[in-house]
Amino acid sequence: QKEVEQNSGPLSVPEGAIASLNCTYSDRVSQSFFWYRQYSGKSPELIMSIYSNGDKEDGRFTAQLNKASQYVSLLIRDSQPSDSATYLCAVDPGGNDKLIFGTGTRLQVFP
Amino acid sequence: GAVVSQHPSRVICKSGTSVKIECRSLDFQATTMFWYRQFPKQSLMLMATSNEGSKATYEQGVEKDKFLINHASLTLSTLTVTSAHPEDSSFYICSASNRHNQETQYFGPGTRLLVL
Numbered sequence: 325q326k327e328v329e330q331n332s333g334p335l336s337v338p339e340g341a342i343a344s345l346n347c348t349y350s351d352r353v354s355q356s357f358f359w360y361r362q363y364s365g366k367s368p369e370l371i372m373s374i375y376s377n378g379d380k381e382d383g384r385f386t387a388q389l390n391k392a393s394q395y396v397s398l399l400i401r402d403s404q405p406s407d408s409a410t411y412l413c414a415v416d417p418g419g420n421d422k423l424i425f426g427t428g429t430r431l432q433v434f435p
Numbered sequence: 436g437a438v439v440s441q442h443p444s445r446v447i448c449k450s451g452t453s454v455k456i457e458c459r460s461l462d463f464q465a466t467t468m469f470w471y472r473q474f475p476k477q478s479l480m481l482m483a484t485s486n487e488g489s490k491a492t493y494e495q496g497v498e499k500d501k502f503l504i505n506h507a508s509l510t511l512s513t514l515t516v517t518s519a520h521p522e523d524s525s526f527y528i529c530s531a532s533n534r535h536n537q538e539t540q541y542f543g544p545g546t547r548l549l550v551l
Contacts, residue, residue, distance in 0.1 A: 356538045367528045367545040368479070373538070412478065421467060421537050427478040 328415050330426035337433055343400040345429050347413030350394070356416035357389055357396045362428065363409045371411075372398070403433040438462050439531050441543035448519055449551055455515045456546045458529030464509035465531035469540060470502070473526040485512050519550045 327350040337343045345359075356375055360368035374380045374387040374396065386399040396415075400407055410428040417424060438461040448454050458468055467486050471479040483504050485491040491504035503515040512531075516523055526547050530540035 358539070360542075367542045370539065370541065416538055421532060421540075422469070422481060422484060423540060425479045 328426035333430040343403045345398040349415045351417045354415045358414040359398045360412040437541040439543040445547045447549045453517045458512045460531045463533045466534045468512040469530045471528045
């Protein structure tokens with residue numbers, strides 16, 4: 325069973341702080357990793373993709389991938405109340421472009 | 436770029452009727468479209484994968500005769516929920532990927548179905 329695990333939260337951080345969201349996956353051959361943001365009642369919105377070990381930065385977002393530990397994370401710097409949403413980690417196990425989603429971590433940024 | 440639309444955004448129907456949901460890629464050609472279902476406070480569950488001009492591939496446990504998928508062109512896929520029942524009430528979301536970046540999926544806004 326290919327799985328993607330996330331802590332459901334909620335993760336509460338004050339405005340301006342760094343929010344750290346974590347995800348582990350079980351299929352060692354996975355090659356592609358994605359973070360999506362989903363506001364309540366809305367569909368997921370792609371934030372970042374990462375394919376290689378290390379860090380990838382895009383604005384206030386940094387994705388970190390460690391394939392040896394089967395671990396991918398998302399850091400949000402200078403968190404804003406508008407960042408409050410559920411963050412979904414998705415993994416492509418490889419070969420057919422299907423994504424396996426985690427259950428998501430709910431982030432709450434309070435003023 | 437990479438805009439995906441869905442129609443309708445919300446539908447209420449009586450038990451036993453059929454509902455068709457459209458998914459369109461507006462500014463790119465979608466080689467593959469995916470249909471997901473999401474129940475409240477749960478993650479997305481993939482229902483099926485469809486490629487233009489071929490039969491859809493359904494995930495285990497998804498009834499292909501109940502959830503009919505047609506992918507007639509590179510910009511349009513439809514999901515028809517046949518003989519809908521209250522337990523089919525859910526948030527149905529499509530996504531699409533293009534030939535240049537097949538690993539990345541772009542999601543439509545979703546269709547909220549309520550079966551009475």
